Amino acid sequence: MSQSVAHAELVNEVIVETPSRRRVSDFAGPAVVFALFIGIWYLLSTVILPPQKRFLLPTPHKVVTDGFLVWRTGERRGFQPILASLWDSAKIALMGLGITIVFGMSLAILMSAKQWLERATWPYLVAVQSAPILALTPLIRALIDGSTKQRLLVVVLISIFPIVSNTLFGLLSAEKSQHELFTLQGASRWVRLTKLQFPAALPNIFVGLRISAGLAVIGAVVGDFYFRQGGTVGIGAQIDVYRSRLWGAELITAIIMASVLGLVVFLFFGWLSRRAIGKWHITTRGQ
Amino acid sequence: MTHPTPPALSFENVSMRFPDGTEALQGVSLSISPGEFVTVVGPSGCGKSTLLRIASNLETATGGACNVDRGSIGYVFQDATLMAWRNVRRNVELIAELHGLDKAERAARSAAAIDLVGLNGFEDKYPRQLSGGMRMRASLARSLVMHPKVFLFDEPFGALDEITRERLNDELLSLFQSQGFAGLFITHSISEAVYMSTKVLVMSARPGRIIASVDIPFGYPRNHDLRYEPEFGEICARVSHALRGAHQ
Numbered sequence: 001m002s003q004s005v006a007h008a009e010l011v012n013e014v015i016v017e018t019p020s021r022r023r024v025s026d027f028a029g030p031a032v033v034f035a036l037f038i039g040i041w042y043l044l045s046t047v048i049l050p051p052q053k054r055f056l057l058p059t060p061h062k063v064v065t066d067g068f069l070v071w072r073t074g075e076r077r078g079f080q081p082i083l084a085s086l087w088d089s090a091k092i093a094l095m096g097l098g099i100t101i102v103f104g105m106s107l108a109i110l111m112s113a114k115q116w117l118e119r120a121t122w123p124y125l126v127a128v129q130s131a132p133i134l135a136l137t138p139l140i141r142a143l144i145d146g147s148t149k150q151r152l153l154v155v156v157l158i159s160i161f162p163i164v165s166n167t168l169f170g171l172l173s174a175e176k177s178q179h180e181l182f183t184l185q186g187a188s189r190w191v192r193l194t195k196l197q198f199p200a201a202l203p204n205i206f207v208g209l210r211i212s213a214g215l216a217v218i219g220a221v222v223g224d225f226y227f228r229q230g231g232t233v234g235i236g237a238q239i240d241v242y243r244s245r246l247w248g249a250e251l252i253t254a255i256i257m258a259s260v261l262g263l264v265v266f267l268f269f270g271w272l273s274r275r276a277i278g279k280w281h282i283t284t285r286g287q
Numbered sequence: 288m289t290h291p292t293p294p295a296l297s298f299e300n301v302s303m304r305f306p307d308g309t310e311a312l313q314g315v316s317l318s319i320s321p322g323e324f325v326t327v328v329g330p331s332g333c334g335k336s337t338l339l340r341i342a343s344n345l346e347t348a349t350g351g352a353c354n355v356d357r358g359s360i361g362y363v364f365q366d367a368t369l370m371a372w373r374n375v376r377r378n379v380e381l382i383a384e385l386h387g388l389d390k391a392e393r394a395a396r397s398a399a400a401i402d403l404v405g406l407n408g409f410e411d412k413y414p415r416q417l418s419g420g421m422r423m424r425a426s427l428a429r430s431l432v433m434h435p436k437v438f439l440f441d442e443p444f445g446a447l448d449e450i451t452r453e454r455l456n457d458e459l460l461s462l463f464q465s466q467g468f469a470g471l472f473i474t475h476s477i478s479e480a481v482y483m484s485t486k487v488l489v490m491s492a493r494p495g496r497i498i499a500s501v502d503i504p505f506g507y508p509r510n511h512d513l514r515y516e517p518e519f520g521e522i523c524a525r526v527s528h529a530l531r532g533a534h535q
Contacts, residue, residue: 177368184343184362185385195385199372280372280413 058248067253076241082254089234090261092148093220096155097213097265104160104212105205108167112197113189118168129161133219137226151223151234158219159212166208170201203281206273213269217262235261294318295355295469296342296437302350302494303337310494311337314351317488317497321436324463324470326480328526329490330533335473337495339439342471361435361468363443367422369414369429375401376410379428386433393432400428403462420451424458431462438463440472444479456482457511464507477526478514489529499529 038060045057058066072078111118133154144150174196182192224236233241235258242251297318303311311334319325327335340346341353343362369378379397388396401407404424414422423443430438440459444452456479463470474480480487481503489499501522505513513519 175366175368177364177366178370180345181362181364181368181382182385183345184360185382187385191385195381196370199370202372277372280415282415 055246055248058252063249063252063256066249076238077247077250079253082235082238082250082257085233085235085238085254086257086261089217089220089224089236089258092151092223092234093155093216093261093265096152096219097159097216099152100156100159100163100212100216101209103156104163104208105167108164108171109193111164111168112171113193125161125164128157133157134222134226141227147227150227151220154223154227155216155219158222159215162211162215163205163208166204166211167201170204170208171197173204174200202277203273206269206277210266210269210273213265214262217258217265221258292320292322294320296471297354298338298342298351299354300351301338301341301348301353303334303341303346304349312341312348313494313496315495315497316351319437319469319471321469322467323485324472324483325486325488326472326474326484327488327490328474328477328480328530329495330492330530331475333490333492333533334495335490336441339441339471339473342437342439355437359433359436361430361433361438363423363426363430363438363440365442365445367414367419367426369422369425371414374411374413375406375417375425378414378425379432382429383432396432397428400431403431403465404428404458418451419447420455423447423455427459427462431466434466436468438468438470440470442473442475445475452476452479453511457509459483460507460509477523477530478519481519481522481526482509482514487526489526489533491533498533499526501526501529 041057041060045054045059049057067082068079070078072080075081107121111121140150140153144153171193178196178200179192182196187195220234221236221239224234224238225240228234228237235254239251239254239258242248242254298315301315302313305311315338317325327338329335337346339362341348342355343360344357370381373381376397379400380393383393383396401410404427406421406424406428409417409421414425417425426443444455447455460483470483472480472483474483481501484503486503487501488497489501490496491498503522504518
């Protein structure tokens with residue numbers, strides 16, 4: 001038996017991957033849903049809403065002409081003030097997310113090492129996740145000075161749970177036999193964490209990151225509603241002003257831009273996830 | 288029974304009782320020298336795997352003594368236990384890495400091990416891109432890197448199809464010949480046991496005791512056709528009868 005024959009047989013054992021090809025349905029699906037969305041919007045703002053309430057939801061083309069295409073009129077109206085406040089909120093969201101990641105992952109690592117800590121902290125994490133954080137605003141205002149810190153705290157409280165729970169789940173997901181392999185080599189706890197548990201946790205960590213990132217944006221936007229100071233305003237504060245003054249087109253524009261921020265952050269972490277673990281981790285869809 | 292060389296692994300009257308009261312092993316004695324390949328067959332749950340876990344110190348026996356150089360054990364698990372995030376080369380390097388070998392040494396040893404198991408050309412593949420047989424080859428290579436004197440195999444080929452399994456049997460035997468380690472192999476397959484071994488031990492149902500020891504007279508290298516010779520069949524029958532006794 002020659003070496004090359006054996007090798008040829010081996011090649012047959014390699015699982016062949018078919019490259020994914022773009023199909024018409026990849027584009028048709030989103031296009032159809034988008035058309036439906038715009039259609040329902042027109043229906044709401046021209047037929048379903050009673051005439052005296054239609055200022056609440058201007059038609060899509062009115063939002064484009066009055067919201068997106070007006071650069072700036074006065075201090076608050078126009079696309080430029082919306083972008084400026086969006087940037088303000090984005091900074092808060094990203095800083096808060098950074099704190100959440102560092103703190104949440106550290107907590108998850110400690111929880112994975114000490115079961116008593118896991119048991120002791122779990123109820124509070126669940127409570128933080130389900131508690132109406134915004135009802136605590138008077139307390140937060142009383143305890144912390146400065147709107148930036150207050151807003152950051154809201155972001156962290158709102159976004160911490162998914163990153164902790166997913167990281168912890170991931171760290172505990174390595175197989176028993178893999179752990180035993182490390183035990184056989186006398187591996188230290190640190191080596192086990194860095195070479196086994198952490199890499200094994202990466203797919204879950206990225207799931208947690210994507211969810212937490214979206215929540216951080218929500219936290220920043222709603223935090224704006226309650227904590228603002230002087231001239232700097234986040235997109236949430238801007239939305240609140242438009243809402244109270246009944247500026248429908250600006251209101252919808254600001255809401256869309258806040259969603260776009262969430263979408264960008266979500267897509268970024270999806271891209272990062274594929275870059276980091278796409279080579280070895282696959283998701284399956286049944287067919 | 289005298290050995291040409293002192294045993295690399297020996298059990299003296301080893302017993303194992305788990306904290307829940309289950310008696311897994313009862314008075315097991317055996318010894319394996321370098322160049323010997325001993326296979327244990329027995330009913331499911333008879334404590335065969337416990338034997339390996341004691342030898343490798345994953346468990347501590349509650350009675351008797353187990354003597355082995357713990358720094359020189361290769362352990363091949365039932366599944367390949369590869370790290371999904373490492374490609375073949377880095378998986379094969381893992382144990383060497385955990386032992387603190389430097390980069391150049393790791394690279395040299397893993398290249399040699401990959402060569403031995405015939406995975407050249409697949410160094411950059413990830414586990415999910417490999418078939419079951421190739422994963423097992425990578426797992427073998429990973430253990431080979433540290434040149435263990437004692438090799439423990441916990442039903443490594445149980446999940447593979449028969450053709451792949453027989454091919455890996457031959458490859459493992461040629462490794463056994465070239466490396467000269469002491470092998471302790473667990474399997475459910477009688478023909479695999481007889482084909483591979485210098486000696487086959489039959490264990491009883493729980494609590495596991497050794498109830499038969501069958502010396503295999505064939506020399507190495509062994510040829511695939513050995514499986515179809517009458518003497519091979521007779522030995523398989525003897526092991527099979529002993530195993531029936533084990534089930535009661």
